[in-house]
Amino acid sequence: MKIPAILSRFKKPDAKITFERTYYGIKFFLPESLSDDDLLRTLAGIHAGVYKLPENEGLALDFQNRACSGKLILKLLAGLVWRNGVKIVAWLSSNPDTKKLFALSGLNIVEPAQEINNLKHAAEKTLDSVDNNNEVINEYPGWKIIYNSVRGGQRIETEGDVLLWGHLNAGAEVIAGGSVIVAGKLHGLVHAGAFGRNDVFIWAGIFETPQVRIANKLCYADKQSTTGWLKTVLITLENGSPLIREDKFINSRMEEK
Amino acid sequence: MPARVIVVTSGKGGVGKTTSTANIAAALAKFGKKVVAVDADVGLRNLDVIMGLENRVVFNFIDVIEKTCKLSQALVKDKRVPGLYLLPAAQTRTKDAVNPQQMIELCEELKPDFDFILLDCPAGIEGGFKNAAAGADEALVVTTPEIPAVRDADRIIGMLESMGKSPIRLIINRLRPNMVQDGDMLAKDDILDVLSIDLIGVVPEDEGVIRATNNGEPMTMTLDSPAAHAYLNIAERLLGNDVPLMDLESYTSRGFFSWIKKLFKRRTRQY
Ligand SMILES: Nc1ncnc2c1ncn2[C@@H]1O[C@H](COP(=O)(O)OP(=O)(O)OP(=O)(O)O)[C@@H](O)[C@H]1O
Ligand SMILES: [Mg+2]
Numbered sequence: 001m002k003i004p005a006i007l008s009r010f011k012k013p014d015a016k017i018t019f020e021r022t023y024y025g026i027k028f029f030l031p032e033s034l035s036d037d038d039l040l041r042t043l044a045g046i047h048a049g050v051y052k053l054p055e056n057e058g059l060a061l062d063f064q065n066r067a068c069s070g071k072l073i074l075k076l077l078a079g080l081v082w083r084n085g086v087k088i089v090a091w092l093s094s095n096p097d098t099k100k101l102f103a104l105s106g107l108n109i110v111e112p113a114q115e116i117n118n119l120k121h122a123a124e125k126t127l128d129s130v131d132n133n134n135e136v137i138n139e140y141p142g143w144k145i146i147y148n149s150v151r152g153g154q155r156i157e158t159e160g161d162v163l164l165w166g167h168l169n170a171g172a173e174v175i176a177g178g179s180v181i182v183a184g185k186l187h188g189l190v191h192a193g194a195f196g197r198n199d200v201f202i203w204a205g206i207f208e209t210p211q212v213r214i215a216n217k218l219c220y221a222d223k224q225s226t227t228g229w230l231k232t233v234l235i236t237l238e239n240g241s242p243l244i245r246e247d248k249f250i251n252s253r254m255e256e257k
Numbered sequence: 258m259p260a261r262v263i264v265v266t267s268g269k270g271g272v273g274k275t276t277s278t279a280n281i282a283a284a285l286a287k288f289g290k291k292v293v294a295v296d297a298d299v300g301l302r303n304l305d306v307i308m309g310l311e312n313r314v315v316f317n318f319i320d321v322i323e324k325t326c327k328l329s330q331a332l333v334k335d336k337r338v339p340g341l342y343l344l345p346a347a348q349t350r351t352k353d354a355v356n357p358q359q360m361i362e363l364c365e366e367l368k369p370d371f372d373f374i375l376l377d378c379p380a381g382i383e384g385g386f387k388n389a390a391a392g393a394d395e396a397l398v399v400t401t402p403e404i405p406a407v408r409d410a411d412r413i414i415g416m417l418e419s420m421g422k423s424p425i426r427l428i429i430n431r432l433r434p435n436m437v438q439d440g441d442m443l444a445k446d447d448i449l450d451v452l453s454i455d456l457i458g459v460v461p462e463d464e465g466v467i468r469a470t471n472n473g474e475p476m477t478m479t480l481d482s483p484a485a486h487a488y489l490n491i492a493e494r495l496l497g498n499d500v501p502l503m504d505l506e507s508y509t510s511r512g513f514f515s516w517i518k519k520l521f522k523r524r525t526r527q528y
Contacts, residue, residue, distance in 0.1 A: 149453055151415030152408050153382070169411050169451060187451075 017042055019050075024089055024112045025057035026050075032066045040075055051086045058089030060111055068098040073105055104175065106213035108196055141177060149184065150174065159195065168209075179203075189213070193237075202235040203247075217242045259368040263375050263495075264297075264393035264422070268409025270380030272401045273430035276466055278377040279307045280485070281397075283475035284492035286341035290372040293332065293342040295363075297389035298379040299354055302346035309473025310335060310343050319347040321366075322359045328366055337478060342371075352384050357391030364392035373495075382412060390417065396425045397457065402432050402443040407451055414454060426457035428491065433462045458491035459502060460484050 015033040019026055030039055053059065061076075080086050091107040093099045102109045141160030150156060150164060152171030161178035172188035174180050179200040180192045186204035191213035193200035198215035207228050212219050212235055219242045223229045232247035232254075265278045275298070282294040295318065296304035305311045316331035321344075335341040344367075347354065367374050376393055379385035390396070396417045400410040410427070417425050429448055436442035445459055465482030469475060476485035477492070486503070493500045 151418075152412040154415050167451075167453070170408050171412060 027060040058087040060090040062092040106218045108216040207233040260371040262393045263395045266378040267399040268413040269406045279475045280488035284477040286338045291340040292373045295344040296346035314345045317345045317347040360392040396422045430460045431462045460487040
């Protein structure tokens with residue numbers, strides 16, 4: 001369903017933002033022909049009421065084939081998401097570079113699954129095929145275990161889980177589809193659940209990093225206000241929000257010493 | 258035995274690669290080794306200035322690579338210390354004038370005639386660094402006790418490791434013991450904790466370095482400063498001798514310097 005009435009006000013001769021009502025909320029189609037500035041201006045000009053969605057609904061942005069910059073993402077986050085409290089459920093793009101950038105920025109790049117029932121159905125199907133076909137088991141990406149520190153400028157990327165038996169130094173990155181364990185110091189950047197999973201965790205021997213990404217959340221940390229700074233921590237998503245827990249089993253033993 | 262080829266590198270600029278190369282080369286020569294310091298910082302040559310050999314430079318290593326001259330013509334012999342040579346860089350060329358293969362060939366050509374080849378590397382992680390590192394077996398990574406320098410060193414160490422250089426050892430330069438004591442400067446152990454490689458020496462901040470730079474004479478030739486002492490220790494460790502680290506951090510600046518002076522009186526007599 002299109003909503004042309006609101007649109008007409010922002011439309012440009014050759015480019016307009018169109019909306020579509022979806023099962024998860026609203027999807028915006030952002031034409032490539034709008035410049036970044038025009039895009040931001042148009043989005044900022046949209047009536048706040050449009051962004052007021054029922055609690056379990058959200059907004060998807062479809063950038064089509066636009067080559068997005070990190071700057072544009074930040075401006076959108078600052079102007080739209082953080083200021084208006086708009087919940088963006090998906091950042092869609094058909095441009096491979098943009099898609100990658102979104103994924104690396106911790107943004108969700110697929111539309112929410114259509115129906116729980118369908119999902120269950122799909123799960124059953126996979127189980128069936130596992131029984132019949134051993135090869136499917138190999139699709140589980142498994143653990144990647146690294147026995148040395150990862151240094152600045154180095155990057156580990158995997159669809160599965162990561163155990164880093166060393167430090168993650170400043171400027172180094174681990175991007176994992178699954179969970180990440182850093183046995184040593186966590187100084188660099190970890191993105192767990194980078195491709196949308198949110199049943200993942202990050203465990204760090206010593207937590208000392210300014211930013212952590214988990215599923216589609218980006219969390220800032222600093223020594224003044226973050227619990228667990230310089231301690232052993234577990235980071236998970238709880239009801240969609242990142243939660244950091246001090247590992248009291250280990251930390252209390254360290255304090256005893 | 259063919260020469261050991263050691264690249265001196267850092268990632269961050271201005272942390273003391275050239276100073277370290279010149280002083281370690283002079284120190285090794287002082288210990289009776291035949292050493293060539295190669296200025297691989299093409300386009301920004303200054304090893305010749307620091308070594309005080311600027312006025313003797315005729316050809317440079319690009320000339321050798323391009324066969325404009327013979328290797329022996331480009332080598333500048335230091336008349337003050339027997340066994341010390343410089344292979345200068347080209348001032349008027351850019352870093353694209355060399356490729357890694359040529360650098361490897363150049364080192365191979367130098368190897369039979371020397372005990373040590375020290376390569377003074379340009380700052381950065383691009384071509385210039387990769388060229389210089391290509392010919393080397395071992396690496397000395399120089400950092401100052403500052404977070405940006407340590408991070409860049411970390412990055413360079415990662416690259417050296419993946420290039421298979423070994424051993425990779427660390428020089429901490431410009432340490433100020435009194436600032437470390439006051440908690441205003443990273444301590445040696447903080448740096449080692451991050452970089453987790455072997456330390457080959459700590460060089461204190463020393464006015465003598467600046468004086469020596471301007472006089473064009475590596476301090477290890479004159480031996481009158483704490484930094485010179487540190488570089489001599491590094492050279493000894495490169496030769497496999499077990500020399501204890503100077504315990505810089507337990508000395509406040511005045512006590513530290515007088516302590517060093519006493520040490521020097523003792524040492525100078527040995528050589
Ligand atoms: N231990 C020291 N104490 C005092 N000054 C020092 C010390 N080490 C180096 N310096 C000074 O720091 C400056 C930079 O040193 P140097 O040229 O050796 O660095 P570099 O790493 O080779 O720089 P570049 O990246 O530009 O090649 C020089 O002026 C030098 O005199
Ligand atoms: Mg230099």
